[in-house]
Amino acid sequence: MTIRSHITVLLDRTGSMDTIRDDVIGGFNAFLAQQQAAPEPGTMTLVQFDSQDPYEVIADFAPLAAIAPLTAETYIPRATTPLYDALGRGILELEARLAAIPDALRPGRILYVVVTDGQENASREFDRARVSTLINAKQALGWEFIFLSADLAAFDDAQSLGIGRNSSLLFGKHKRGSDVAWSLASGKIRERRAGISDAVAFDEGERKSAE
Secondary structure (H helix, E strand, O other): OOOOEEEEEEEEOOHHHHHHHHHHHHHHHHHHHHHHHOOOOEEEEEEEEOOOOOOEEEEEEEEHHHOOOOOOOOOOOOOOOOHHHHHHHHHHHHHHHHHOOOHHHOOOEEEEEEEEOOOOOOOOOOOHHHHHHHHHHHHHOOOEEEEEEOOHHHHHHHHHHOOOHHHEEEOOOOHHHHHHHHHHHHHHHHHHHHOOOOOOOOOHHHHHHOO
């Protein structure tokens, strides 16, 4: 039986991402193209976040085929990092959306991808404890969180939120590191959507390749 998947991509759009702006755009677009090419049905929510707009929805639970690539006009780094606010709101909004979908049409796999290059520094509504509680509750229901970070402190922070090390990847803040991280995540997610793997997990060799 074919299982529907939903992918959320929560994308850091803060000022420090400017040095890898083109790499993020290219990496996401390659990721998107690979997911669109997969035969399994799927939807995507794409959200950008920064302190000027902590939750800008670019695509809202749309079919993968309908998602447009990022451009230099749609991805413009700025401001600081309300990671907890973006994560907390994103989880609650996805929870509400899923609850409103009939059982027969509800995605059977929920893959939540967070991409950032910095540690939390600007949230006002959510704190670490509340976000951690939400993540742990959703993981207990089968949601899978994938964390891609170009910052060691943020990588460590993900572990404190309850996102497993196996599903987190620290990448070098340069084109090769970004490209490898997006490519690895895309491949793992395609395998998960196809039912080839039981979970999204990176091994030590893959971690080394993204440095």
